[in-house]
Amino acid sequence: MSRAVLVTALVVVLAACAAPGRAPAAPAPVGVPTAGPAAPAPARSGYAVPPGATIVIDPGHDGGNGRAAAAIARPVPDGRGGTKPCNTTGAATADGYPEHAFTWAVSQRLADLLRGRGYRVVLTRPDDTGVGPCVDERGTAGQRAGAAAVLSVHADGAPAAGHGFHVLYSAPPLNPAQRGPARALADAAVASLRGAGFTPATYIGRGGLDARDDIAGLNLATVPTVLVECANLGNRDDAALARSPEGQQRFAAALAATIG
Numbered sequence: 001m002s003r004a005v006l007v008t009a010l011v012v013v014l015a016a017c018a019a020p021g022r023a024p025a026a027p028a029p030v031g032v033p034t035a036g037p038a039a040p041a042p043a044r045s046g047y048a049v050p051p052g053a054t055i056v057i058d059p060g061h062d063g064g065n066g067r068a069a070a071a072i073a074r075p076v077p078d079g080r081g082g083t084k085p086c087n088t089t090g091a092a093t094a095d096g097y098p099e100h101a102f103t104w105a106v107s108q109r110l111a112d113l114l115r116g117r118g119y120r121v122v123l124t125r126p127d128d129t130g131v132g133p134c135v136d137e138r139g140t141a142g143q144r145a146g147a148a149a150v151l152s153v154h155a156d157g158a159p160a161a162g163h164g165f166h167v168l169y170s171a172p173p174l175n176p177a178q179r180g181p182a183r184a185l186a187d188a189a190v191a192s193l194r195g196a197g198f199t200p201a202t203y204i205g206r207g208g209l210d211a212r213d214d215i216a217g218l219n220l221a222t223v224p225t226v227l228v229e230c231a232n233l234g235n236r237d238d239a240a241l242a243r244s245p246e247g248q249q250r251f252a253a254a255l256a257a258t259i260g
Contacts, residue, residue: 079219091157162203
């Protein structure tokens with residue numbers, strides 16, 4: 001290319017860059033998208049409780065119950081004019097993995113998830129080595145803590161052919177919290193567990209729900225309370241899931257999603 005042609009081409013390019021409306025765009029501010037709509041915030045579904053509220057988690061049974069037969073056999077009020085034993089040792093898998101260890105593991109994970117979302121969490125027992133508390137004390141834990149909701153974590157001990165979860169709530173209701181809110185909390189728990197891929201129980205309840213009048217911890221509650229039987233420890237597949245860290249985390253995440 002001749003020198004004259006090169007100079008002419010350079011003049012044309014410079015003129016184009018200086019033309020009105022052709023100035024280079026200013027860089028976008030940091031953190032502001034340059035194109036397209038903003039991504040929507042992830043939607044939450046569940047029983048509506050604002051962050052900052054208190055959630056009580058009740059890990060079923062306790063690790064010391066097996067050495068305190070007399071203490072846990074003591075009768076306590078059942079909330080409907082009768083009595084129940086203070087507590088029990090709980091269920092276990094065929095090879096001896098106990099319900100109390102499962103409920104404690106899931107409850108610790110659940111507490112971490114809820115605290116991470118800004119909730120205040122109160123547990124009904126501080127560790128997995130004590131005795132009790134009795135079911136009447138567990139039943140009133142929600143009102144003592146000023147809780148917005150109570151999640152009682154359990155696992156069942158049913159015949160091996162049955163599998164899946166079920167969510168218990170007090171019925172017929174004994175107070176306003178049981179009349180509507182507790183059922184709404186139960187529905188939210190079922191939806192969350194199903195959404196996480198868990199199967200409603202094939203051997204009890206209906207569609208994952210189980211209305212009960214014989215559970216002291218539910219009858220005595222005056223805040224929305226449900227008891228979740230996460231799995232049947234008598235079933236081989238449920239038992240394997242319940243004792244695995246991955247399964248425990250899945251249960252905890254599903255229960256955390258119950259609180260919207």
